[in-house]
C-alpha cells in the first residue's frame with residue numbers, strides 16, 4: 001500500500017485556522033491528526049471535543065484522533081459522536097487494553113494503540129491482532145516541534161516483524177519529528193502512516209511539503 005500522510009493540527013495557526021483548513025482540503029493529505037492532551041497523561045493541554053465537533057464537515061479528511069489522556073475509556077463514545085474515524089489510545093494509559101480496543105471497534109471506529117518511546121514493541125505480542133493501527137511515538141508526547149528519537153527506526157522494524165509473524169492487519173504510524181530527513185528511513189523500515197506537524201505547518205508552502213512527503217519512495 002502507498003504510505004499515508006497525516007498533518008497534525010497542533011502546529012496549525014489557530015488565529016487563522018480557516019487558512020490552514022483550506023490548505024488541508026486542497027492538499028494531498030490523507031488524514032487529519034488531532035492531538036488531545038489532558039494535562040495529566042502529558043504535561044500539556046491542547047483542545048478537545050468541541051473543537052473536533054466544529055471541524056467535522058469543514059475538513060474532508062478522516063479524523064485520526066491521538067488521545068493523550070488518562071482513562072480514555074470514559075470518552076470513547078464522545079469521540080465517536082464528535083467525528084473520530086480512527087481512535088488511538090496510549091498503551092500506558094490502558095490497564096484493560098483488550099477491552100478498550102474492542103469498545104472502539106464496537107463503536108464503529110478503527111482502533112489504534114500508541115507506544116511511548118520507552119515502551120517496547122514486544123509488549124504488543126498478545127494484542128496486535130486486535131489493533132487496526134499501532135502508533136509509535138518518536139518524541140515524548142505532549143509537544144510539537146521536538147527532535148526525532150533515532151531508536152524509532154529500529155522499533156518500526158521490530159513492529160513490522162511482529163505484524164507479519166502474527167498475521168495482523170495493523171498499520172504502522174509514526175508521530176514526532178517527521179520531516180524530509182527522517183521520513184525516508186521510516187518508510188524504508190516499514191511505516192505506513194507519517195504524522196507531521198511543524199514540518200508541514202511551518203513550511204513556506206505546506207501543500208508542496210505534503211506533496212513531497214507523499215512522493216517519497218521507500
Ligand SMILES: O=C(CO)[C@@H](O)[C@H](O)COP(=O)(O)O
Pocket residue numbers: 008010011033035066139140141142143144145146175176177178195196197198199
Ligand atoms: O502527538 C504529538 C505530540 O505529542 C504529535 O502529533 C505532534 O503534534 C507532532 O508534531 P511535530 O513533531 O511533527 O512537530
Ligand SMILES: [Co+2]
Pocket residue numbers: 008033034035066175195
Ligand atoms: Co500525535
